[in-house]
Amino acid sequence: MLLATLARVSREIASTSARSRKTALLAELFRSAGPDDVPIVIPYLAGRLPQGRIGTGWSLLREPVPPAAGPTLTVREVDAALTAFAGVAGPGAQAERARLVRELLGAATEEEQRFLSGLLTGEVRQGALDALAAEGLAAAASVPAADVRRAVMLGGSLVAVGRALLARGPAALGEFSLRVGRAVPPMLAHPGQSAGEAVGKLGACAVEEKLDGIRVQVHRDGERVRVFTRTLDDITDRVPELTSVAGGLSGDGFILDGEVIAFDANGRPLPFQDIAGRVGSRLDVAAARQALPLSPVFFDVLALGGEVLLDLPYRERYERLAGLVPEPMRVRRTVVTGPDEAPLADEFLARTLERGHEGVVLKGLDAPYQAGRRGTSWLKVKPVHTLDLVVLAAEWGHGRRTGKLSNLHLGARRPDGTFAMLGKTFKGLTDAMLEWQTRRLLELATGESGHVVTVRPELVVEIAFDGLQRSTRYPEGVTLRFARVVRYREDKPAAETDTVGTVLATGPVRAEE
Numbered sequence: 001m002l003l004a005t006l007a008r009v010s011r012e013i014a015s016t017s018a019r020s021r022k023t024a025l026l027a028e029l030f031r032s033a034g035p036d037d038v039p040i041v042i043p044y045l046a047g048r049l050p051q052g053r054i055g056t057g058w059s060l061l062r063e064p065v066p067p068a069a070g071p072t073l074t075v076r077e078v079d080a081a082l083t084a085f086a087g088v089a090g091p092g093a094q095a096e097r098a099r100l101v102r103e104l105l106g107a108a109t110e111e112e113q114r115f116l117s118g119l120l121t122g123e124v125r126q127g128a129l130d131a132l133a134a135e136g137l138a139a140a141a142s143v144p145a146a147d148v149r150r151a152v153m154l155g156g157s158l159v160a161v162g163r164a165l166l167a168r169g170p171a172a173l174g175e176f177s178l179r180v181g182r183a184v185p186p187m188l189a190h191p192g193q194s195a196g197e198a199v200g201k202l203g204a205c206a207v208e209e210k211l212d213g214i215r216v217q218v219h220r221d222g223e224r225v226r227v228f229t230r231t232l233d234d235i236t237d238r239v240p241e242l243t244s245v246a247g248g249l250s251g252d253g254f255i256l257d258g259e260v261i262a263f264d265a266n267g268r269p270l271p272f273q274d275i276a277g278r279v280g281s282r283l284d285v286a287a288a289r290q291a292l293p294l295s296p297v298f299f300d301v302l303a304l305g306g307e308v309l310l311d312l313p314y315r316e317r318y319e320r321l322a323g324l325v326p327e328p329m330r331v332r333r334t335v336v337t338g339p340d341e342a343p344l345a346d347e348f349l350a351r352t353l354e355r356g357h358e359g360v361v362l363k364g365l366d367a368p369y370q371a372g373r374r375g376t377s378w379l380k381v382k383p384v385h386t387l388d389l390v391v392l393a394a395e396w397g398h399g400r401r402t403g404k405l406s407n408l409h410l411g412a413r414r415p416d417g418t419f420a421m422l423g424k425t426f427k428g429l430t431d432a433m434l435e436w437q438t439r440r441l442l443e444l445a446t447g448e449s450g451h452v453v454t455v456r457p458e459l460v461v462e463i464a465f466d467g468l469q470r471s472t473r474y475p476e477g478v479t480l481r482f483a484r485v486v487r488y489r490e491d492k493p494a495a496e497t498d499t500v501g502t503v504l505a506t507g508p509v510r511a512e513e
């Protein structure tokens with residue numbers, strides 16, 4: 001496929017707001033793509049490089065290069081050039097990299113150059129395009145979009161599914177099913193207002209402790225145990241406790257879903273940061289384990305004995321879980337039969353908070369497991385409302401904070417995957433956080449103007465606030481009152497952060513002050 005085709009379709013997609021038109025454009029694009037173009041076209045559409053971060057920052061693109069007269073570059077040639085770029089090392093690397101970028105841009109037309117610049121600086125990242133690309137692929141192959149989405153969830157990647165679809169047609173979707181050993185995106189929860197309201201919506205449901213730790217998915221296939229995080233990172237080597245627990249259960253061919261937490265000497269749960277620090281550390285795992293032993297708590301089972309259980313109702317999955325995992329390692333829960341028993345759910349929430357946990361998750365007993373979805377059959381209820389927002393930019397600090405990136409520009413997700421700025425904050429940041437965020441944000445920097453450094457919208461931060469307020473300064477006409485940083489959420493991708501809609505639903509908007 002010519003890069004020109006991709007650049008044109010990408011521009012047309014950006015200039016229309018109609019989802020059906022975007023899908024039609026993508027379907028046309030995939031009809032003209034070969035299976036081997038798919039691993040390049042899909043990330044390029046979303047503004048990513050298949051090679052990951054390779055240091056093609058804006059500094060390399062500052063000098064204009066005369067464009068080529070006509071389109072000749074193919075996407076595979078561009079990909080090969082960037083693989084070569086990524087491999088440059090040693091003395092003179094900087095000059096060689098600049099030469100390679102100039103050579104690539106020189107072979108590109110003006111429109112292609114614009115596309116490449118966006119891609120190379122990371123400025124045109126749009127996570128929402130992966131969802132659209134799945135729909136475009138489905139339309140190109142004449143299969144239901146839901147089938148493609150499910151294959152992607154279970155098979156691990158849109159690229160693998162897209163390639164197989166274009167190579168072998170609709171029958172290829174059957175190749176993608178849940179497999180023990182291959183991570184699957186976990187089901188997520190919707191926010192609920194109160195336990196009572198949640199029971200009203202769900203009817204018969206389990207009310208479970210919401211534990212503030214790290215989500216884990218534990219796979220065992222014979223001797224082989226693997227542990228994955230919510231972002232599907234393999235952390236097996238960092239959590240030996242979980243490997244031995246999984247190895248000791250009398251069952252095989254299973255996938256367990258749960259949370260890993262830790263307790264202090266009095267049996268109170270330790271804060272999230274401590275657990276994140278332990279799970280994040282690769283150094284001297286044995287010493288870390290001694291200092292802060294982890295406790296797994298499981299709440300679901302997605303496969304057992306090699307059988308896929310996703311479509312079973314929760315009550316049946318839980319029965320299987322209870323047959324496999326002893327009670328102390330299962331989440332504490334109570335079951336209510338319907339709205340008449342809502343007071344039991346409230347009481348369970350109150351006791352859970354007393355025990356030091358953050359809230360409850362209520363789960364419909366008849367619901368299947370919706371991998372990778374924020375299912376409506378899981379409702380989380382917690383007393384302190386916070387938002388997970390994305391850092392869009394940061395300002396260099398003054399006084400004690402000179403030389404540190406301090407005031408953060410915060411964004412909420414729009415339905416099209418872009419971000420709307422909601423306000424700024426430098427409150428709640430400790431010295432260690434300032435130090436860390438300066439380093440991290442400079443890695444994500446895409447430009448600097450005055451004292452503001454703009455960054456790729458990837459870093460997620462949890463924000464507490466006291467309500468919403470009208471403001472003409474921000475694009476959605478609202479801002480957060482007294483926003484303060486609670487913590488970074490490196491375990492959460494930007495595509496899963498709170499939307500403008502969720503923010504507006506948190507309460508009334510006060511008049512501008």
Ligand SMILES: Nc1ncnc2c1ncn2[C@@H]1O[C@H](COP(=O)(O)OP(=O)(O)OP(=O)(O)O)[C@@H](O)[C@H]1O
Pocket residue numbers: 187188189190208209210211212213214215230259299331361380388492
């Ligand atoms: N009993 C439980 N059932 C399901 N998830 C639980 C449970 N206890 C704790 N959790 C955690 O809560 C998360 C569910 O909330 P959600 O899916 O919205 O993620 P989140 O945005 O990280 O939530 P929050 O920011 O409220 O912690 C799960 O990802 C999981 O890590």
